[in-house]
Amino acid sequence: MKKFYSLIVALVVLSSTAHAQFLQWGIEGGLNLNTMTLSNSIPDVSENNRTGFFIGPKVKFSVPVIGIGLDGALLFNKMDAEFSTSDGAKKKSTNYLSIPLNLRYQIGLGDLLSAYIATGPQWNVLLSGKSWSIDDATNAGAKLKSSNFSWNIGVGIMALTHLQLGVTYNIPISKSGEAYFPVGLNDFKSVRLKNNTWQIRAAYFF
Secondary structure (H helix, E strand, O other): OHHHHHHHHHHHHHHHHHHHHHEEEEEEEEEEEEEEEEOOOOOOOEEEOEEEEEEEEEEEEEOOOOOEEEEEEOEEEEEEEEEEEOOEEEEEEEEEEEEEEEEEEEEEOOOOEEEEEEEEEEEEEEEEOOEEEEEOOOOEEEEEOOEEEEEEEEEEEEEOOOEEEEEEEEEEOOOOEEEEEEEEOOEEEEEEEEEEEEEEEEEEEO
Protein backbone atom coordinates (compact mmCIF):
# COMPACT_ATOMS: atom_id res chain seq x y z
CA MET A 1 0.00 0.00 0.00
CA LYS A 2 2.83 2.40 0.84
CA LYS A 3 4.41 1.70 -2.53
CA PHE A 4 1.10 2.46 -4.20
CA TYR A 5 0.79 5.82 -2.40
CA SER A 6 4.41 6.63 -3.25
CA LEU A 7 3.71 5.90 -6.90
CA ILE A 8 0.65 8.20 -6.86
CA VAL A 9 2.66 11.03 -5.29
CA ALA A 10 5.44 10.58 -7.85
CA LEU A 11 2.95 10.69 -10.72
CA VAL A 12 1.34 13.87 -9.36
CA VAL A 13 4.74 15.56 -9.04
CA LEU A 14 5.76 14.54 -12.56
CA SER A 15 2.42 15.66 -13.94
CA SER A 16 2.74 19.07 -12.26
CA THR A 17 6.29 19.50 -13.56
CA ALA A 18 5.30 18.56 -17.12
CA HIS A 19 2.29 20.87 -16.94
CA ALA A 20 4.53 23.77 -15.89
CA GLN A 21 6.85 23.09 -18.81
CA PHE A 22 4.15 22.68 -21.43
CA LEU A 23 1.64 25.38 -20.42
CA GLN A 24 2.42 28.95 -19.36
CA TRP A 25 0.13 31.86 -18.49
CA GLY A 26 1.14 35.49 -18.67
CA ILE A 27 0.31 39.04 -19.70
CA GLU A 28 1.08 40.72 -23.02
CA GLY A 29 1.15 44.33 -24.19
CA GLY A 30 2.58 46.43 -26.97
CA LEU A 31 2.25 49.16 -29.57
CA ASN A 32 0.24 49.30 -32.82
CA LEU A 33 1.31 51.16 -35.95
CA ASN A 34 -1.93 51.17 -37.88
CA THR A 35 -3.05 52.36 -41.32
CA MET A 36 -6.72 52.30 -42.33
CA THR A 37 -6.51 51.78 -46.09
CA LEU A 38 -9.13 52.43 -48.80
CA SER A 39 -9.89 49.81 -51.45
CA ASN A 40 -9.87 52.56 -54.13
CA SER A 41 -8.10 55.89 -54.25
CA ILE A 42 -10.21 59.00 -53.65
CA PRO A 43 -9.08 62.43 -54.95
CA ASP A 44 -7.71 64.70 -52.20
CA VAL A 45 -7.97 61.93 -49.57
CA SER A 46 -4.96 60.16 -48.05
CA GLU A 47 -4.49 57.68 -45.21
CA ASN A 48 -2.11 58.42 -42.35
CA ASN A 49 -0.29 56.10 -39.95
CA ARG A 50 -1.44 56.21 -36.33
CA THR A 51 -0.21 54.57 -33.13
CA GLY A 52 -2.20 52.67 -30.52
CA PHE A 53 -1.68 49.96 -27.93
CA PHE A 54 -2.92 46.54 -26.78
CA ILE A 55 -2.83 44.64 -23.50
CA GLY A 56 -4.32 41.49 -21.99
CA PRO A 57 -3.81 37.93 -20.69
CA LYS A 58 -1.92 35.36 -22.79
CA VAL A 59 -1.42 31.59 -22.71
CA LYS A 60 1.29 29.51 -24.41
CA PHE A 61 1.38 25.76 -24.93
CA SER A 62 4.55 24.16 -26.29
CA VAL A 63 6.28 20.81 -26.67
CA PRO A 64 9.94 21.50 -25.70
CA VAL A 65 11.56 18.61 -27.60
CA ILE A 66 10.12 19.44 -31.05
CA GLY A 67 9.52 23.17 -30.50
CA ILE A 68 5.96 23.25 -31.87
CA GLY A 69 3.16 24.87 -29.90
CA LEU A 70 0.19 27.23 -29.75
CA ASP A 71 -0.41 30.59 -28.17
CA GLY A 72 -3.53 32.67 -27.67
CA ALA A 73 -4.55 35.92 -26.00
CA LEU A 74 -7.52 38.09 -25.06
CA LEU A 75 -6.47 41.67 -25.81
CA PHE A 76 -7.95 45.13 -25.38
CA ASN A 77 -6.78 46.68 -28.66
CA LYS A 78 -6.84 50.46 -29.27
CA MET A 79 -6.44 51.34 -32.94
CA ASP A 80 -6.63 54.88 -34.33
CA ALA A 81 -7.47 55.90 -37.89
CA GLU A 82 -6.74 59.19 -39.65
CA PHE A 83 -7.56 60.60 -43.08
CA SER A 84 -6.28 63.86 -44.55
CA THR A 85 -8.81 65.73 -46.71
CA SER A 86 -9.45 69.27 -47.93
CA ASP A 87 -11.16 69.83 -44.57
CA GLY A 88 -7.98 68.86 -42.69
CA ALA A 89 -6.87 65.71 -40.86
CA LYS A 90 -9.62 63.75 -39.10
CA LYS A 91 -8.67 61.19 -36.45
CA LYS A 92 -10.89 58.52 -34.92
CA SER A 93 -10.11 56.16 -32.02
CA THR A 94 -11.52 52.64 -32.19
CA ASN A 95 -11.40 50.00 -29.47
CA TYR A 96 -11.46 46.26 -30.19
CA LEU A 97 -11.43 43.02 -28.25
CA SER A 98 -8.86 41.00 -30.24
CA ILE A 99 -8.48 37.22 -29.93
CA PRO A 100 -5.37 35.88 -31.73
CA LEU A 101 -4.60 32.14 -31.96
CA ASN A 102 -1.18 31.26 -33.37
CA LEU A 103 0.71 28.13 -34.34
CA ARG A 104 4.35 28.64 -33.32
CA TYR A 105 7.72 27.02 -33.80
CA GLN A 106 10.52 27.72 -31.34
CA ILE A 107 14.19 26.81 -31.53
CA GLY A 108 17.20 27.89 -29.49
CA LEU A 109 19.49 27.37 -26.54
CA GLY A 110 17.13 25.77 -24.03
CA ASP A 111 15.88 28.02 -21.23
CA LEU A 112 18.46 30.74 -21.83
CA LEU A 113 17.43 32.12 -25.22
CA SER A 114 15.38 30.96 -28.17
CA ALA A 115 13.79 32.35 -31.32
CA TYR A 116 10.26 31.72 -32.55
CA ILE A 117 8.01 32.25 -35.55
CA ALA A 118 4.23 32.35 -35.19
CA THR A 119 1.25 32.63 -37.50
CA GLY A 120 -2.50 32.30 -37.19
CA PRO A 121 -5.94 33.95 -37.34
CA GLN A 122 -7.25 36.79 -35.21
CA TRP A 123 -10.87 37.74 -34.47
CA ASN A 124 -11.50 41.43 -33.72
CA VAL A 125 -14.74 42.53 -32.01
CA LEU A 126 -15.52 46.26 -32.14
CA LEU A 127 -16.15 47.80 -28.71
CA SER A 128 -16.46 51.49 -29.64
CA GLY A 129 -15.97 53.96 -32.48
CA LYS A 130 -18.41 52.53 -35.03
CA SER A 131 -18.89 55.64 -37.18
CA TRP A 132 -17.32 59.05 -37.71
CA SER A 133 -17.17 62.04 -40.04
CA ILE A 134 -14.15 62.15 -42.32
CA ASP A 135 -14.86 65.49 -44.04
CA ASP A 136 -17.46 67.88 -42.62
CA ALA A 137 -17.44 70.06 -45.72
CA THR A 138 -18.51 67.19 -48.04
CA ASN A 139 -20.33 64.93 -45.52
CA ALA A 140 -17.86 62.14 -46.20
CA GLY A 141 -17.84 59.52 -43.45
CA ALA A 142 -17.27 55.91 -42.49
CA LYS A 143 -18.92 53.04 -40.63
CA LEU A 144 -17.10 50.05 -39.14
CA LYS A 145 -18.30 46.46 -38.93
CA SER A 146 -19.05 44.98 -35.52
CA SER A 147 -16.30 42.37 -36.09
CA ASN A 148 -13.65 41.36 -38.62
CA PHE A 149 -10.95 38.74 -39.20
CA SER A 150 -7.23 39.16 -39.80
CA TRP A 151 -4.07 37.02 -39.98
CA ASN A 152 -0.88 37.34 -37.91
CA ILE A 153 2.71 36.66 -39.00
CA GLY A 154 5.30 37.25 -36.30
CA VAL A 155 8.86 36.60 -35.15
CA GLY A 156 10.62 37.13 -31.85
CA ILE A 157 12.70 35.77 -29.01
CA MET A 158 12.12 34.05 -25.65
CA ALA A 159 14.56 34.81 -22.82
CA LEU A 160 14.91 32.83 -19.57
CA THR A 161 11.57 31.02 -20.26
CA HIS A 162 9.58 34.03 -19.00
CA LEU A 163 10.16 37.07 -21.25
CA GLN A 164 8.97 37.19 -24.85
CA LEU A 165 9.73 40.04 -27.30
CA GLY A 166 8.45 40.11 -30.85
CA VAL A 167 7.19 41.90 -33.95
CA THR A 168 3.96 40.98 -35.74
CA TYR A 169 2.33 42.06 -38.99
CA ASN A 170 -1.46 41.81 -38.89
CA ILE A 171 -2.98 41.31 -42.37
CA PRO A 172 -6.71 42.04 -42.87
CA ILE A 173 -8.80 39.18 -44.28
CA SER A 174 -12.26 40.74 -44.11
CA LYS A 175 -13.05 44.44 -44.43
CA SER A 176 -13.14 46.59 -41.31
CA GLY A 177 -15.98 48.72 -42.65
CA GLU A 178 -16.97 51.12 -45.43
CA ALA A 179 -16.32 54.78 -46.17
CA TYR A 180 -18.43 57.00 -48.40
CA PHE A 181 -17.24 60.04 -50.35
CA PRO A 182 -19.14 62.50 -52.60
CA VAL A 183 -18.69 61.96 -56.35
CA GLY A 184 -21.34 64.31 -57.64
CA LEU A 185 -24.47 66.19 -56.71
CA ASN A 186 -26.24 64.17 -53.98
CA ASP A 187 -24.24 61.07 -54.93
CA PHE A 188 -21.66 59.16 -52.88
CA LYS A 189 -19.08 56.49 -53.67
CA SER A 190 -18.60 53.63 -51.18
CA VAL A 191 -15.17 52.03 -50.67
CA ARG A 192 -13.97 49.24 -48.36
CA LEU A 193 -11.83 49.94 -45.30
CA LYS A 194 -9.11 47.60 -44.05
CA ASN A 195 -6.67 47.81 -41.15
CA ASN A 196 -3.01 47.03 -41.84
CA THR A 197 -1.07 46.91 -38.58
CA TRP A 198 2.51 46.43 -37.40
CA GLN A 199 2.77 45.44 -33.73
CA ILE A 200 5.71 45.57 -31.33
CA ARG A 201 4.89 43.21 -28.46
CA ALA A 202 6.23 42.02 -25.12
CA ALA A 203 4.88 39.26 -22.87
CA TYR A 204 5.83 37.95 -19.45
CA PHE A 205 4.93 34.38 -18.50
CA PHE A 206 4.62 33.44 -14.82
